Amino acid sequence: MPALRWIRRNLVVLVGLLTLAYMILPNIVVMVFSFNKPKGRFNYSWQHFSLDAWKDPCGVADMCGSLSLSLQIAFWATVGATALGTMIAFALVRYRFRARGAINSLIFLPMAMPEVVMAASLLTLFLNMGAQLGFWTILIAHIMFCLSFVVTAVKARVMSMDPRLEEAARDLYAGPVQTFLRVTLPIAAPGIAAGALLAFALSFDDFIITNFNAGSTVTFPMFVWGSAQRGTPVQINVIGTAMFVIAVAVVLVGQLIANRRKKSTR
């Protein structure tokens, strides 16, 4: 049977596309249901088309407050984790010193541990210290778990860097600061950017660790979690859709710029 043979030959492509559909499906549902006019408190079944939620995205009490809080935390966590992580990555790749193995494992362990374990243990520390749970404890926790991811992202980039470029800069009488700013940093930048982006996404989306260490502070994921019990406003889907569209747009524009640059340098 030719049809069967065709399926067999393209099995990889077919299964791959099905997986892709599986991954995109919830996003499409979120998008469609952002135009829903729900009956009752929960936005789980389709009723009527409506633009109400889009006209008034902040119309739900406390939602936009939690959103801006999450954005702030994600921003500072990104700054903190990227700075600390980049320094560690450089030290690990560029220098040989004692305790390198131990430090490598210390970096690896937070990624090899279920989040709930880290969340719970951090809470015991804060409880024992009598710390006030809130913005600062969330920020501390976020910097902690983003750090390892930044280190791995930056390390990968710095490792593939040719150290002779820096030697060349020094041979041309560039000082250490000049070498770092004009040679090292620009080459490492894509790695640092990838690490920062990852940190931002991880921090913005984190629920488990935040839930343990937030006290009565409510971040956006915690707001969504709460709304799953109390009733989900359509505006949540609006924010979800907006985030998706903005992210895709940013990536596509970035691609376009990269492509144009590649063409112009050719």
Add this chain to the structure above:
Amino acid sequence: MTVTQEAPPAPVTGPKVRRPATRKRLVPYWLLLPGILWLLVFFALPLVYQASTSVQTGSLEKGFEVTWHFATYWEALQDYYPQFIRSLLYAGTATILCLLLGYPLAYLIAFKAGRWRNLVLVLVIAPFFTSFLIRTLAWKTILADGGTVVEVLNTLHVLDVTSWLGWTESNRVLATPLAVVCGLTYNFLPFMILPLYTSLERIDGRLHEAAGDLYATPATTFRKVTLPLSMPGVVSGTLLTFIPASGDYVNAELLGSTDTKMVGSVIQTQFLRVLDYPTAAALSFILMAVVLLMVTVYIRRSGTEDLV
């Protein structure tokens, strides 16, 4: 996402060797100090505190005291072993499903997508940007009772089989193990696909041609060339999927029922609502120990110890 993959280390540059001044030798330590201190204080120290909490007894009113009461561990295991086993079972199933679903997609992006490669990659990463809780809630709509998905599965008599296996209950998917595993698989798929893709992408396409020239069928080429070369991706992908999945409770809470509770949920309830800190700490420690043990054994067996 390439957590456990490392390129060969770059040669160390000269100046540190040439000018062994003390100040220069201290540079790496200064670079490490703030970050490592952060990890020691907010990652390692909390584990010590948690260990001490787990052997305390007392109550919230009277205060907790370290009494080396190890029986807490035993009691916690006795009370909550179903949730433990369930967590490992769900996480394991989701990991296998992620591998089976993710491999073809990673292969597609690496070798077949051609000029569509970047677009497909964007589509894999983009869902990330809609908060995962919102996306998990969307599954409630998709799997709703009497919805299209359930109807189709019913017509195809799939639900009869899964109900017989105990994955679903009569005519519903929501609030059953199947829904939880479906959510877990969905949530952790990108963590499987990205490492797989990076290791597949590194494979030289000429190896496939060479295998073909040597009369290997596509299946043999895959078994003898592609799969072994993609093992680093398989290992880091399964780790990145299994570890977070085993501690996850969001999917179980949103898509499951009380019969599908996972251990993360118990830890959360004990810590934040019941305020029984010793039991919660003991449970969390057992989970950590089990996961670390399984990860170590797995890494040893897959013969890639140097990855960690």
